[in-house]
Amino acid sequence: MLPQQKIGSVPCAVGFSLFTWLGFYKKTSAEDELIHTIKHCVLFIQRYDYIKAEQLLHVALRQAQQMQHQLAITYIYDVMANLALEREHLDKAKDLFVAVTQRIMADGATEDDFRVVHISTKLARISHLKKDYQTAQMGYEWCLEKLEKIIKSDPSEEKMKLFALAEDWYGRLFLDTNQYEHALKLMTDSLEKMQSVSDIEKEHIATQMNDIGTVCDLLGKTDESLHYFKEAIEIGKKLEMELGTMYVNLGRAYIKKKILSEARKNCGLALKIGVMSKNKDVKEEAENCFQEIKRLN
Template identity: 40%
Template sequence: MLKICKVLLKNPQNCRILWSANQKISFKHRLNLWSVKLHNVTFNFPKLSDSYYYKFNKHPSLIFAISILTWLGFAKDDEEKESELIMTLKRAVLCKQREQYDKAEQMLHLALRLAQQQMNDQGILYCYDLMGNLAFDTYELDKAEKLFVSVLQLLLSKGTPEDDLKVIHISLKLARICQLKADTEKADIGYRWCLEQIDKHKDANENAKVLYGVINDWYAQYLLDIGDTKKALNHLNEAHKVCQEFHGENSEKSMLLLNDLGITSFRAEDYDKAETYLQEAVTMGNKLEDKTHLGVVHANLGLILLQKGILKEAEKCCRLGWKLGKKYENTESVEQSNYCLEQIKLHAEK
């Protein structure tokens, strides 16, 4: 049994919060809980905006789409047979996407009562899982942890194998919670266990491949958090390959992962590689219909060009990022572009 899960099942309160990244709370932004902003305010190491802030913006469950009604075992027969439960769950998900968190919680408690009345084990599991996700949205980490531990206990009590995708999925969430709390050792154990388990199944089916991409992405963010940029690059590249396979080369998610690869290369002081990744992200972003987040990529590219001493191009990128931010009402783009322009001004005054 996964060591971290054993510890959490016995002592779910063991983790303590210890994370200083610039966090904006909710599944909406990096499951909104995980809006890491890689930053250092000095000119020599400017802050770069991590696109993980956006990856989950319109896709609240995972970086790749996983069917919300089949992930824990629902099938079409269940939808027809338990229509009231399914409709209540769908309403809860819709409320969460609209950030109506109190209403979403009410709907989930109603759904849980229905599932219990129907003695629908899959429904109960799914309610707990959604409640855990909602607790992430509102940054109630202890509550989220307890709910996910309950899901894990229910799965294992029903004889679900430890290497089942559902167990890996929940274990991944628990590892993320430990990352956001005091115990990085448990987080590291959890992520590595998830990678070890998913590696056996990654080519088995679409869900397994998707989960493989998510684990690599999340583990890369953890590695960046502890400063292991070289290893983070390897895992981000794996996540990017999966993203391209499922969403194509020209997608917003691919663009944002390229942005992350650029940031990570920058932190590894490989400025040429960082510029290449971000130039590729900009080229891809220009082909997208929705350019809401392209401004941040332009601003990041501007900061890297500034670092390389290419001031004219850097200013051009930052001003374009600002215009895109204003046009699409993206505060992050405007803020990042303003920061870039301030750094250019400081450099010019030297």
């Protein structure tokens, strides 16, 4: 029996824009310094230097507290929460997101406010990652219902991006609980929305296509899985992504179709990548593919 195709990782931290929160107009020198500090925090996060980012966030928080700038304090808590979620420090992320929600609702936000829905989506994701699937499902359902209403009145890219992310995460919950048809529907709906948003990274689109191909494979929809794996690889080639796992997935799909020449070719490409990049997992998976091809010859 063939092993299952590999599922990629999905980024967690989709935060708010700096000036959406802060509302600085005529800035003092202290506000300039605070903005400079926060921008450096975000830069460290983008570079995956999470330790420096966290250290600097505490500096920024002290600055904001000294200024008694409540919006800045709330924003910094939000960045801290997103960083904790990205690092899968789930209890810490939950506490921070709850604190942010309490602060913005104390300032007049309602449960229909986009910021509240945004944070609620993250809280559902945290429950999901903690395997509290019932709470996560209720959270995702609530958020998607709110987002549908929000998008009817404001179909902006920012709103559509969160809708796509929520659908993707909800789809992955169904994937984790072996409800593959539900997973496929939500993940393909999410992909369609992602492709309409200009600032979604192409790497994420490629990963999403690979993962949808995997779900199709689990459902026995091999022709559809071939389509998604090929599309993922074509995008990945242009971006110089690490494609070893995608070639393994494509090779396995061809094995299921008994098209062994194509299976051999793609597993060979995966093996080459695994050897050259010293990726033991990809190398081992490619070798397993060749063993399966031998058994079928």
